[in-house]
Amino acid sequence: MPMAEEGDIEAKESTIKRLKKLRSSANLYQMSSNELELKANLYYHISNPIKRWKTDRSPPFMLILQVAKTICIVVQVILFMNSSVNRQSFELADAKNLFECLLLNQCSATIGDVYQAYSIQDVKNIITSSTAQYSNLLNSTVYGFDCARTSDGALQPIEVTLTQYAMLNLTAIPYMLDTTYKTVTFQLDPTYDVIEQLTNYSEDPLYARFVQLDITYYFSTIQIMDSALVQCYTVKTTIQMQTQGGGIVSYSLRLEYFCTNCNPNSTRIIDNQNSINVVKVTLSGMIIVLCTASLLMVIMHVRASFILAKAMGAFYKNQLSIDLSWKERLPIFSRGHIFNVLGDLVTITGTIIKINLDYDPCLLTSVANDQISSTRILLGISILLEAAVILRFISYFKQFNAVHRALSIALPKLGKYIFCALILFLAFMMCGWLVLSPFHYKFANFGASFQALYTMMHGDDLFLTYQGIGYSDDPEAYIFSQFFFTIFLMLFIYAMLNLMISLIMESYEESQDEEIALKNEVRRFVYSGPLTPGGVALKDFTAVKKYVEPDVVRRSTIIEDEHEVELTI
Numbered sequence: 421m422p423m424a425e426e427g428d429i430e431a432k433e434s435t436i437k438r439l440k441k442l443r444s445s446a447n448l449y450q451m452s453s454n455e456l457e458l459k460a461n462l463y464y465h466i467s468n469p470i471k472r473w474k475t476d477r478s479p480p481f482m483l484i485l486q487v488a489k490t491i492c493i494v495v496q497v498i499l500f501m502n503s504s505v506n507r508q509s510f511e512l513a514d515a516k517n518l519f520e521c522l523l524l525n526q527c528s529a530t531i532g533d534v535y536q537a538y539s540i541q542d543v544k545n546i547i548t549s550s551t552a553q554y555s556n557l558l559n560s561t562v563y564g565f566d567c568a569r570t571s572d573g574a575l576q577p578i579e580v581t582l583t584q585y586a587m588l589n590l591t592a593i594p595y596m597l598d599t600t601y602k603t604v605t606f607q608l609d610p611t612y613d614v615i616e617q618l619t620n621y622s623e624d625p626l627y628a629r630f631v632q633l634d635i636t637y638y639f640s641t642i643q644i645m646d647s648a649l650v651q652c653y654t655v656k657t658t659i660q661m662q663t664q665g666g667g668i669v670s671y672s673l674r675l676e677y678f679c680t681n682c683n684p685n686s687t688r689i690i691d692n693q694n695s696i697n698v699v700k701v702t703l704s705g706m707i708i709v710l711c712t713a714s715l716l717m718v719i720m721h722v723r724a725s726f727i728l729a730k731a732m733g734a735f736y737k738n739q740l741s742i743d744l745s746w747k748e749r750l751p752i753f754s755r756g757h758i759f760n761v762l763g764d765l766v767t768i769t770g771t772i773i774k775i776n777l778d779y780d781p782c783l784l785t786s787v788a789n790d791q792i793s794s795t796r797i798l799l800g801i802s803i804l805l806e807a808a809v810i811l812r813f814i815s816y817f818k819q820f821n822a823v824h825r826a827l828s829i830a831l832p833k834l835g836k837y838i839f840c841a842l843i844l845f846l847a848f849m850m851c852g853w854l855v856l857s858p859f860h861y862k863f864a865n866f867g868a869s870f871q872a873l874y875t876m877m878h879g880d881d882l883f884l885t886y887q888g889i890g891y892s893d894d895p896e897a898y899i900f901s902q903f904f905f906t907i908f909l910m911l912f913i914y915a916m917l918n919l920m921i922s923l924i925m926e927s928y929e930e931s932q933d934e935e936i937a938l939k940n941e942v943r944r945f946v947y948s949g950p951l952t953p954g955g956v957a958l959k960d961f962t963a964v965k966k967y968v969e970p971d972v973v974r975r976s977t978i979i980e981d982e983h984e985v986e987l988t989i
Contacts (some may be wrong), residue, residue, distance in 0.1 A: 421703060422820065422831065437725075448685070449483065452731045452732075452734035452735040452736070452739075453735075455739070455950070455951055455952050455954070455956065456955065456956045457943070458728075458731055459948075459957065461728060461946070461948050462680075462728055462732065462942065462946050463946045463958060465724060465728055465752065466751065466752065466942065466943070466946070469482060469816065469867065470483075470816045470817070471816075474681075479681075480715055481713075481717070482721075482857060483813055485495055485526070485594070485710060485714055486712060486809055486810065486813060487810075488710060489710040489714060489806070489810075490810055491705045491805045491975050492585050492703060492706055492710060493654070493799075493802060496700075496703055496704065496707060496771070496799070497775070499810070500774060500795070514837060515565075515641075516675050517564075519657050519675065520533075520673050522553045522700055523549075523550040523553055523637075523659065524546065524550065524656070524659070524671070524673060525546075525549060530630060531713055533672070533715040534670050534671070534672045535667070535670065535671055535672065536664070536668050536669065536670050537661070537670075537671060539669060540641035540785070542669075543661060543669055543671075543799055544615055546659070546661075546671065547614055547615065547618075547635065548614065548615065549639070550659060551578065551608075552612050554567055554578070554610055554637045555567065555575060556609065564722060565693070566639070566640050566641055567610075567638070567640070568638035568639055568640050568654055569640075575610050575611065576638045577607035577609060577610070578607065578609075578610055578614070578635060578637060579605070579607055579609040579612070579634075579635075580605070580607070580617075580618070580633070580634065580635055580636070581603065581604075581634040581636075582604050582605075582622060582632075582633055583601055583603045583631040583837065584601070584602050584603075584629040584630060584631055585599050585600070585601065585629045586602045586629075587600065587682070589930075601952060604622070606621050610807055610814060613749070617905050618944050621939040625716070629677075630661040630663060630669075631662065631663055632659045632661065633662075634658055634659070634660050634661075635659045635661075637656075637658075637659075638654060638655070638656060638657075639654070639655040639657060640652070640654055640655070640680075641655055652679070652680045652681055653677045653678060653680060654673060655676070656677075656678065657673065657674075657679075658673070658674045658675075659672075660672055660868060662675060675752070676764075700774075700778050701778060704771045704778075705775060707767060707768075708768055708772070711724070711763075711764040711765075711767050711768050711771075712764075712768070713762050714914070715761065715764045717759050718757045718761055721757065722757060725754070728752055729746070729749040729752045732744065732945065733746075733749060734747055739951065740950050740951060742927065742971075742974075747948075748941040748942075749941070751941075751942040751943065751944065751977055752942055756812045757804050757830075758873060759808045759812070760809055760848065762805055763802055763806050763808075763809060766801050766802045766805065767799075767802040767806075770794070770797075770799045770802055771799075773794055773795045773798070774795050774799070776791065777791055777792065777795060779797075780941035789850045811891050812823055812824055822931065826924070826928040826931045827927075828931075829927040829930050829931050830928075831847065833926075834920065834923060834924070837920060841916050841920075844911075845912070846874065848873055848908050849866075849870055849873055851904070852873060852904065853865070853866055853869040855901075855904070856889065856901055856904075858895055858897075859889045859893050859897050859901075860885075860888040860889050860901070862888055864886060873908065874884060875907065876908065876912060877909075877917070878906070879907075879913070882905075882909070885905060886902065887903055888901075890981075941973075942974060944973055945973055947956060947964075947967055948969070948972070948973045949966045949969060949970040950970060951969070951970050
């Protein structure tokens with residue numbers, strides 16, 4: 421073996437032994453009096469796991485833990501998306517589409533739509549047709565839906581809740597008004613004329629006094645997902661009609677599921693399903709353990725950061741007579757821990773809810789559906805946060821750190837930019853809502869106004885938005901809208917978006933600077949020369965090659981640029 425290589429190996433081994441000795445002998449509460457120990461501990465603390473491994477062969481536990489945790493979370497998400505509980509939630513959405521088509525004659529509608537009726541006859545037609553479909557549902561659907569029936573096989577009555585004003589007579593002068601609500605609940609026989617039955621409970625159920633009408637039908641169905649999961653449900657389907665103002669009645673459909681026992685072998689089926697879920701629950705338990713371990717490691721790292729930050733502040737004050745602010749010591753703390761902690765907490769919460777769903781034999785109840793939605797949201801956020809953490813670990817390799825370094829520099833700038841831009845955007849949004857809401861459906865409310873302007877900012881539906889108001893609707897509003905949209909587009913597309921792109925490009929160019937890592941006080945101190953009479957530079961004691969002139973840290977020289985550092989490699 422060449423002598424030069426032997427010398428390098430010996431120097432590396434010597435560095436490893438020296439750093440280990442320094443860190444093992446150092447008292448973290450008394451490092452403020454020992455320059456070399458403080459530098460060695462800070463160097464190890466701010467180094468990434470790869471560098472620590474190269475420096476003193478410390479196993480990268482956090483990196484290994486993060487990789488294992490991410491793999492388990494990805495597997496859990498894939499299993500959840502292909503699970504029976506998730507597939508049954510899609511059955512619920514499909515069933516709502518079915519009932520909107522059959523009961524409301526809205527076959528091309530999207531789920532959750534609110535529809536409008538413009539006359540009393542329209543409302544009567546909806547009630548009559550939905551009741552007729554209810555009575556004939558078994559012969560109308562391909563899948564296993566039927567009307568709920570009583571013990572003697574008769575159709576279950578329709579439940580109706582009618583809300584009216586106590587008195588509203590517009591024919592008398594002066595008008596006779598009593599706007600207190602009067603609510604009655606009753607049942608209708610689906611085999612007879614429901615409109616006639618309505619008039620038996622109120623003389624004018626659909627006229628001036630009308631406020632809201634809820635018509636509830638009960639259906640029964642069976643869900644067969646696979647041989648191990650068969651469930652029976654009663655479906656409570658409510659058509660809700662209410663006055664919207666301007667003579668318009670809005671109506672929508674709402675579904676609730678209630679689990680019933682219709683299978684004599686349901687116990688065996690549930691047992692089979694539980695045996696299948698053992699693997700899922702075991703995986704979920706592993707994820708909770710890994711996330712808990714990750715949280716504990718973060719807590720330990722944050723504790724060490726506080727101790728080192730205090731020691732560094734005490735060293736500067738006692739040895740250099742400099743008051744070092746906490747802002748200058750912030751680089752000791754890792755910003756990546758924020759994503760770690762949030763990701764672990766979100767993952768643990770979502771996993772616990774998912775475990776409960778895995779053992780829930782009645783998966784389409786309203787409570788279970790809320791839990792399914794919560795689980796989807798939590799696991800989705802968890803994936804995003806884990807991706808951010810993984811991106812941070814990948815950035816430890818120089819070949820893959822461009823995105824992370826650029827975003828780390830750009831995010832503070834973008835945060836300030838977005839804050840200022842948001843104020844201007846909110847002003848346009850409020851103005852559009854205030855002026856255009858009576859004439860343009862895209863500005864009907866606060867949320868719609870936000871969506872309209874945000875999509876316009878990205879060039880979506882510009883022509884339709886411009887044409888949303890006609891000159892005949894209101895000449896002043898029409899002229900205002902043309903100037904309003906034009907000024908908004910010029911300001912946000914040509915100015916604001918390009919400014920944001922320039923900030924990102926500037927941050928990327930700045931991230932390519934090799935000396936950027938030394939543009940904070942912590943790293944300047946770690947790589948500095950001797951600062952005290954008995955001090956030693958890390959470069960002289962180990963194989964660390966970076967070096968910063970002591971006067972830069974002592975602040976005894978005037979530096980024209982606060983980012984300028986005298987660096988020797």
